Amino acid sequence: xKMGVRRLVATVVLGAAAVLLVATPASAHAxxxxxNPAPGEILQTSPKTITLSFTEPxxxxxxxxxxxxxxxxxxxxxxxxxxxxxxxxALPKLDxxxxxxxxxxxxxxxxxVTGAFAFQIGNVGNASxxxxxxxAERLLNAESGDxxxxxxxxxxxGLLFAGLALMIGCAAFGVIVTSRARxxxxxxxxxxxxxxMTTVAAVVGFxxxxxxxxxxxxxxxxxxxxxxxxxSSRYGHIGVARLILLVLAIPIIRVLLARDxxxxxxxxxxxLGAAAVxxxxxxxxxxxxxxxxxxDLVPLAVFTDTIHVxxxxxxxxxxxxxxxxxxxxxxxxxxxxxxxxxSRLAFGCVVAIVATGVFQAWRQVGNLTALRTTEYGRMLxxxxLLFAGLxxxxxxxxxxxxxxxxxxxxxxKNAKRGVxxxxxxxxxxxxxxSPAPTPEEVAEYxxxxxxxxxxxxxxxxxxxxxxxxxxxxxxxAPPAKSAAANxxxxxxxxxxxxxxxxxxxxxxxxxSGRNAVHVSALTPKGELKDVEELTITFSLPxxxxxxxxxxxxxxxxxxxxxAGFTIPLDGDWIVTAKAVVSEFTQRTMRAEIEITES
Numbered sequence: 001x002k003m004g005v006r007r008l009v010a011t012v013v014l015g016a017a018a019v020l021l022v023a024t025p026a027s028a029h030a031x032x033x034x035x036n037p038a039p040g041e042i043l044q045t046s047p048k049t050i051t052l053s054f055t056e057p058x059x060x061x062x063x064x065x066x067x068x069x070x071x072x073x074x075x076x077x078x079x080x081x082x083x084x085x086x087x088x089x090a091l092p093k094l095d096x097x098x099x100x101x102x103x104x105x106x107x108x109x110x111x112x113v114t115g116a117f118a119f120q121i122g123n124v125g126n127a128s129x130x131x132x133x134x135x136a137e138r139l140l141n142a143e144s145g146d147x148x149x150x151x152x153x154x155x156x157x158g159l160l161f162a163g164l165a166l167m168i169g170c171a172a173f174g175v176i177v178t179s180r181a182r183x184x185x186x187x188x189x190x191x192x193x194x195x196x197m198t199t200v201a202a203v204v205g206f207x208x209x210x211x212x213x214x215x216x217x218x219x220x221x222x223x224x225x226x227x228x229x230x231x232s233s234r235y236g237h238i239g240v241a242r243l244i245l246l247v248l249a250i251p252i253i254r255v256l257l258a259r260d261x262x263x264x265x266x267x268x269x270x271x272l273g274a275a276a277v278x279x280x281x282x283x284x285x286x287x288x289x290x291x292x293x294x295x296d297l298v299p300l301a302v303f304t305d306t307i308h309v310x311x312x313x314x315x316x317x318x319x320x321x322x323x324x325x326x327x328x329x330x331x332x333x334x335x336x337x338x339x340x341x342x343s344r345l346a347f348g349c350v351v352a353i354v355a356t357g358v359f360q361a362w363r364q365v366g367n368l369t370a371l372r373t374t375e376y377g378r379m380l381x382x383x384x385l386l387f388a389g390l391x392x393x394x395x396x397x398x399x400x401x402x403x404x405x406x407x408x409x410x411x412x413k414n415a416k417r418g419v420x421x422x423x424x425x426x427x428x429x430x431x432x433x434s435p436a437p438t439p440e441e442v443a444e445y446x447x448x449x450x451x452x453x454x455x456x457x458x459x460x461x462x463x464x465x466x467x468x469x470x471x472x473x474x475x476x477a478p479p480a481k482s483a484a485a486n487x488x489x490x491x492x493x494x495x496x497x498x499x500x501x502x503x504x505x506x507x508x509x510x511x512s513g514r515n516a517v518h519v520s521a522l523t524p525k526g527e528l529k530d531v532e533e534l535t536i537t538f539s540l541p542x543x544x545x546x547x548x549x550x551x552x553x554x555x556x557x558x559x560x561x562x563a564g565f566t567i568p569l570d571g572d573w574i575v576t577a578k579a580v581v582s583e584f585t586q587r588t589m590r591a592e593i594e595i596t597e598s
Contacts, residue, residue: 057084067091067101076090116139118136163198164309175256191257209230239316504519520557543571
């Protein structure tokens with residue numbers, strides 16, 4: 001059996017490595033790179049299209065790109081064209097006024113990404129006013145979709161992880177730790193319950209995915225259009241593969257759990273290898289349809305995510321079998337061998353979970369600021385604290401195990417044996433020593449430790465359920481690195497003011513590197529003002545970077561743009577505007593703008 005276990009572990013690793021062949025790289029969780037018109041931009045004529053550029057290829061087949069006027073009435077033609085990472089929406093001729101743009105696209109990691117901004121045509125309205133910005137946010141919230149859909153989708157993710165843990169972990173316990181578990185009726189039921197939970201989660205998740213990313217209601221789950229769109233998506237491909245694997249798992253599970261009477265039937269080596277490959281492939285599906293499939297080092301990320309899910313499943317599912325089968329069905333003496341094997345296996349799983357978890361956190365968070373300020377980062381902190389509590393409970397369990405099953409240390413070859421005490425000799429007993437416990441006291445204390453071990457194991461299972469719940473929420477949340485970029489990098493703007501001229505400066509995406517700069521000269525009332533000359537410079541005194549002039553191109557009266565202005569570093573830059581408002585008058589204005597890290 002030891003050789004079989006070694007082959008099993010080797011096959012699992014090889015199977016996990018095989019998923020690299022289907023892991024196609026993607027850039028990252030999508031974020032808006034540039035838009036035309038830009039947020040807050042003032043145009044003199046109606047644009048023919050709205051163009052959004054993202055950091056990676058996106059899909060809008062299940063989402064929407066829409067334009068509304070100041071009365072919340074939709075005014076776009078509805079014809080969306082996608083070219084890799086660029087989304088374009090055709091527009092009819094629009095009247096002067098303020099307009100709000102809302103967008104909802106699906107990134108490469110199968111998660112929806114949303115946003116809203118406003119622009120202005122002519123001198124009617126004000127795209128930068130709080131009222132217009134509030135309108136854009138209100139329209140976006142109205143299209144955020146049914147909360148029930150998001151709740152159901154989140155539940156399916158939690159159900160998926162719980163099902164994988166029972167199916168993989170309870171079966172692995174019977175193969176690696178003790179064959180008694182394969183013959184146990186309770187454990188057999190746990191494995192099939194895990195398979196059923198995983199299957200239900202796969203089916204419901206597939207049906208709900210379309211409404212989830214499209215902002216639709218739950219009643220659209222069975223819409224043929226929505227199902228067709230899901231089938232054409234990355235998530236749909238992985239979902240179908242997961243269902244096929246679950247069907248193929250039926251004969252594998254039957255062979256693993258086969259028994260003759262009350263005794264487990266030996267597992268043929270080919271079926272043992274098939275079980276290992278199935279475990280690796282089914283454990284890879286969450287990563288292939290989630291965060292691991294995007295960002296840097298995608299093949300390595302998918303591999304480590306697969307190992308993470310496998311280790312999680314073996315550990316948590318094994319804990320359940322330990323509590324249901326070993327803790328209840330065996331005597332303390334019968335427990336010694338399986339508990340010792342389980343202890344070593346659990347330790348290896350914890351090491352794998354910690355190592356792969358640290359790697360994935362580094363990929364998805366990036367820095368402490370994102371960890372602290374994003375929803376993903378805060379939930380990750382909660383998961384880390386819960387996992388630390390889980391390790392503490394495991395340490396308590398280990399103490400009980402050490403008492404119940406003390407390891408016998410071999411006696412050194414040259415050790416001197418004690419001299420036997422001759423009857424009638426001097427009494428060498430130390431009167432201060434406590435008398436040896438009676439067999440009844442030993443049995444009573446063993447029973448107490450056994451009970452404490454059972455409580456500790458079930459406490460571990462309870463905390464593990466909370467960890468799985470947080471994991472399901474993490475899978476649904478945008479990675480911290482991308483969320484921070486979206487919060488701080490869609491567009492930033494400042495208004496520089498003098499008594500007779502104001503200058504609006506909008507920088508898109510507002511990060512170090514290549515940016516688009518949109519500048520508007522305005523009257524103090526917010527109307528466009530045609531100045532004789534306007535120059536804009538950026539400087540970073542703390543890094544000894546002198547004025548860098550923005551190469552402005554005049555588009556119309558009072559409106560200027562620079563498409564490819566490079567800001568070399570992040571930091572608090574000083575923006576200086578010099579506006580020549582008459583032959584003898586020049587106004588110089590300065591303000592500070594924060595450029596975030598790219």
